[in-house]
Amino acid sequence: MSLRRLLVLTGLGFGVIVLGIVGLTSWYTVDESDQAVILTLGKVDTAVIEPGLHFKLPWPIQDVEKLSKETFSLQFGYEEKDGTLKEFPEETKMITGDENIVLADMVVQWRITEPAKYLYNAIDPQEILYNATSASLRSIIGSSKIDDALTSGKAEIEAEVRELLTTLIEKYDVGISISSVKLQDVELPNEEVRRAFTNVTDARETMNTKINEANKYYNKRSQEAEGEKDALISKAEGDRTARIEQAKGDVARFNALYSEYVKAPDIMRKRLVLETLESVLPHAEIYIMNDDGNTMKYFPIRPMEKQAPPAQAEGSEKNE
Structure with a gap:
């Protein structure tokens, strides 16, 4: 085989390889649940979120990184896998604002909203999210009372944790957005403490019940007293009006008698004596x-x- 023919075959082989690379790397598809980032010579060029077939410059000029658009779940304090639940109590142990120890775990729903930042602004964005979740939850629990954390204050704690976590993630700028935050379990560290807290809670509920009953009785008696007061005032007003009218009548009668007395004093005097005796x-x-x-x-x-x-x-x- 001559050198010229060898060079031709080598050139043809190289050309076929190049054409294969160009043909295979000049197009890509994006699924409905995916989003993509185009890299030009290793630099982020554009983000593609529209599904379908797309074309680009062949590798190594341009490359594609694909990420999912689905909502992910971050499990803080436990791990549920294949129906098996594994807890990490040391990670969930924290102190409340009134210096009580509780165990709190949480689920954070999150999405990748800026693929380029998610890929290249941090080495491990999920680790940053986990640490930010831990810091946010500990901060809010640390400023809350144990009663709020264990009973009716969970919704408020969730809202505050989400607000703080969103602020931290925006500050870290890793292309993640927080969809929701949900406290799973908030409980006391051991059975003895749980029993003592239950006793305190029962006593507080009994106290509140007694206070409510006392307030109910107080309101009832206050309303009855108000009714009696209004009745007495109404009766007194009626008596006053009646006495005033009676006094007016007596004055009118006296004036009439006096007019008759002026005309005939003797006769009127005898008449008054007889009427007085009769009454x-x-x-x-x-x-x-x-x-x-x-x-x-x-x-x-x-x-x-x-x-x-x-x-x-x-x-x-x-x-x-």
Whole structure:
């Protein structure tokens, strides 16, 4: 074989290899669940999020890195794999704001929103996310009371952890966004402490129940007292109005009598005496005697009238 023919064959072989590389590396596909980053000579060029077939310059001029658009879950304090749950209590042990120890684990839902930053701004973005989650949770638990962490304050703690974690991730600029934060379990470190806390909680609930009952009784008695007060005030107002009207009537009557008295004093004086006697002694028998008044007179007329019918009855029986 001549040297010329060898060079031709070598050139043809090299050309076939180059054409193969060009043909195989000049196009790529992006799935619905993926996103891609185009690198030109090792430098980030563009981000591709549209699914389908795309073309680029052949390798090694341009290269493609693909990442998923799905939502990932970060399990802090435990690991669930193949139906097996493995806990890491040393990582979840933290101190509350009122100096109590609790174990808290959490799930963080996150997505890759800026692929270039995720790939090249940090060596291990997931490790940064894990450490930021730990710092955020410890910070919020450390400023919360144990009652809030174990009972009704979990939702507020979750919101504060998400806000702080989002701030840290934005500061680290690793192309990750936080979708949600969920506390899984917040519990006390051992059974003895749990039992003591349960006793304290039961006592507090009993206290709150007694306070609520006392407030209910207080409100009931206050409403009854208010009702009695209003009734007394209403009655007093009615009595006042009645007395005022009665006083006005008495004044009008007095003025009328006085007008008549001015016209005929003697007659009016006698009339007033008789009316007064009638009002003071409504059942008395009054006899007007025309004498000097020195002799006391007794007239048993009414008793005699009451006894007359029986006497007449006895007389009629004798006549028979």
